[in-house]
Amino acid sequence: MSLKYQKLFDPVKIGALEVKNRFAMAPMGPLGLSDTEGGFNQRGIEYYTARARGGTGLIITGVTFVDNEVEEHGMPSVPCSTHNPLHFIRTAREMTERIHAYDAKVFLQVSGGFGRVTIPTNLGEFPPVAPSPIQHRWLDKTCRELTIPEIKSIVKKFGDGAANAKRAGFDGVQIHAVHEGYLIDQFAISFFNNRTDEYGGSLENRLRFAREIVEEIKARCGNDFPVTLRYSPKSFIKDWREGALPGEEFEEKGRDIPEGIEAAKLLAAYGYDALDIDVGSYDAWWWSHPPMYQEKGLYIPYAKTIKEVVAVPIICAGRMDNPDLALRAVNDGACDMVSLGRPLLADENLVNKVRAGKVAAIRPCLSCQEGCMGRIQEFSALNCAVNPAACREKDAALYPVLKSKKVVIVGGGVAGCEAARVLALRGHKPVIYEKTNRLGGNLIPGGMPDFKEDDHALVAWYEHTLKELGVEVNLNTEVNAKKLAETAADAVIIATGSKPKIFCFGDDSKVFAAADVLLGKVDPGQNVVIVGGGLVGCELAIWLAKHKKNVTLVEIQECLLAVNGPLCHANSEMLEKLVPYSGVNVLTSTKVVKTTDKGIMISNSGTEKEIPADSVVLAVGYSAENALYNEVKYDYPDIHLIGDARNVANIMYAIWDAYEVASHL
Incomplete structure (x- = not known):
């Protein structure tokens, strides 16, 4: 073992359960990893087992459903522990037994539903539900308010699902979630919850749904069966479908830190055995699913804030793939466990490599979200951009050749x-x-x-x-x-x-390719006009603005990232907002006519205008x-x-x- 990282391999307890090290697999999946009867398919079994084989101490499966009546999801979507219990137990038992062979523990993440944030590709024809008749996150629809009998039905289904999970060999469950604006979180946040019954109003009432869930599971499965919660102490909601950027001053419409602290205290008192911390919401989902534009370890300060006020273990996710960063978070008392989601998609053997001190051998996650969140969003399938074998470990296994070429x-x-x-x-x-x-x-x-x-x-x-x-x-x-x-x-x-691609605009002596500017081959000067508002153009604009350049971004389409933008909206929405927030002048529906002595001539709706520029940088594709x-x-x-x-x-x-x-x- 690498002594440098030894503390990350100390055992840690969640309730009465001991986990062999401080690494958890953050919930990633299991879209595409279930069968038609709500069990785990072989791809799912191989996927989670591979991360246990790779050294991760605690595997958390990713979202599964307990209710398929109040909020229908269609089958297959993800595993459902109550749809066909015997089949679920049979398939899950195979997986948990294999995971246990590596001395790893495994929790089933169980969801109360998505409510107003259900991704349209997963929604189908089913009506969205919510605590109150509020606006859907993605669709121009008003959600249907849940009735009290429906809430009670979901709570009972949590007990059923957890009991089935325990029988299937799971070591505990994680509740999904008072985080990210999912259904239970919608109840907890006053911005979404306008109810006047016992599930609305005061913080205690808004958390009643979450309280009844843990009480039901403990009653059914025993106090020694760990129940953890994915929890966000801050939402970063500016308004409906409007999220805040890092460093932006705004009025929080969701849950802010003071209430986040009080809610955490209550949740721990209700019986949750650990809190798995992140921040954000689907209205600001570049916090919940951080792209590369977010800092590494962005949840650490929030985890530490909660760690200081509750006695239960704290799990911290959020771009924690750097083992030195992870070690600092544990040493500083910010968290008890480090949670890795996308990094374990990229390299299932990450934990074993850290243990052996072979950090250079870890395949990095790019936080591009092309293979994971982007494909979940568009195709209800989980993959990884840098690891083609992720979620198809057996099907994509490499075999030795008989004759070397x-x-x-x-x-x-x-x-x-x-x-x-x-x-x-x-x-x-x-x-x-x-x-x-x-x-x-x-x-x-x-x-x-x-x-x-x-x-x-x-x-x-x-x-x-x-x-x-x-x-x-x-x-x-x-x-x-x-x-x-x-x-x-x-x-x-x-x-x-x-x-x-290089275009001619007349005198091209000050026209350069974006790559040459990025590599420092040419000096773009102080006043820079970038032609092309795709991924390269937007990222270049932000980078130059950080270097105090005066940047104008010219895009012929009606909006930025209209062509070949990031697949995941967490990336594209954050990037689109970051460009003007960085001080870049954005001109859409605009084309470049020609270069001039002073800069360039542009045209918008037939009106031409000259813009001063020391350089014109092309980011118009390849x-x-x-x-x-x-x-x-x-x-x-x-x-x-x-x-x-x-x-x-x-x-x-x-x-x-x-x-x-x-x-x-």
Whole structure:
């Protein structure tokens, strides 16, 4: 064991239960991991077992339902412990027994429902419910108010579901949740709860739903059966569907810290054995699901605030993947356990690697949310951008080859690196040729802003991993058809990536590509006009504004991020708000006409205007760099085009392309 991190591996107790270390798997899933009868499918069993095998002390499953009558969800959606109890117990028992083999513990996260925040793709035709007739988060609908008999029915279902979970071998449950604005949280927050009966009004009344749940479970399962709660002491709600940004001054419409403290005291007194802390709401869900634009460890101050007023253990999530940061949080008394969600999607062996002191071998999470929250939002499926095997561990398992091949990979971007990694693990002999002086491709300029540090961390991980695997890497080596023929390759992978699109606006002496500005190859001057309000343009604008530049962002579409924006709305909504909040002048529905001596001429609704500019920076997309492939594609019987060279997309699809091809070569 690495003595540096030894404290993170001290046992910790939740109620009467002892967990072997201070690492918990934060709830991630289980969309796509259930079967039609509400049990866990084999993908789900493999997914959670892999994280236990990877050293995590406590596995928390992610949301499952106990009620499917008051708030219908449609089957299959996620596991439901009350839909077909015997089937649930049978499938879950297989999973819990396998998890226990690694001396890990496992809690079933059970939900009272989503209420006004039900994601439309999961809602179907079912009417949304809420404590009161309030506005739905996503749809222009008014939610139906729950009746008292319906509340009582849900409470009883919690007891049924927890009893089934206990029989299935779960070591405890986590209640979902007085956090993020889910149904039970909607009852707890006066902004959403306008009731005048015993479930509305005072804080105690608004928490009655949460109190009855823990009392019901304890009555059914015993006081020694741990019941924990996902809890947010602050909501960051400015108004309906309006969330606050970091550092922004605003009037809190949701739960603020003073009430958050009082609520925590009450919840602990009601019998909850631990509080799992985060902050935010779906109206400000870049707090609850923090993108890369949020700081690492952003929940630590809030966890410490609650830790100081309750006696139960505190679990802290929120970009806690840096083990030094996690250790500081425990040493400072901010929390008792560190919760990792997306980092354990990216690397299921993270905890074991920390224990062994092999931190450089941890595959980093990018907080891009493309494979996880984005795909949950759009497709009700959980995956990971940097780990193609996440949630399909058995189906995507790598198998050794019978005959090793020399595979030449042209291009050392993320697709080329992932292909080389997978090929080497299977026993092939990959050789990378990269024309620049380092690996990484477009991740190098893309990772220049401080909030994109994990892009560079991913490059460093590939460099470390390929060195460990003994992969031959040839830098500063451009490959043409003749050079490729001389390599005597058994198979060829072309991963030459993409190049920025460049447009002519007349005098282009001060027109630059975004990548050249990010890399410091050119000085953009003080007054910068960025053309293109997509992901690259918006991130560049914020970065330049942080460096005290006067930035104008020109976008031809009606809004920013209209084309190829982040899949997850937590990322896109935060980024769209951060741009003007950072002091950037945003001009939408506007096109560039030409450059001028003083700057550029723009046109909006037929009206032209000149804007002073020292530089015009283009962030208008990328074009596939596939010339070499088109030249040699008939010269090799086993040749593949992957990543941006095949289709310009994002990091996730470059990695997934490479994994798919290399795992079957």
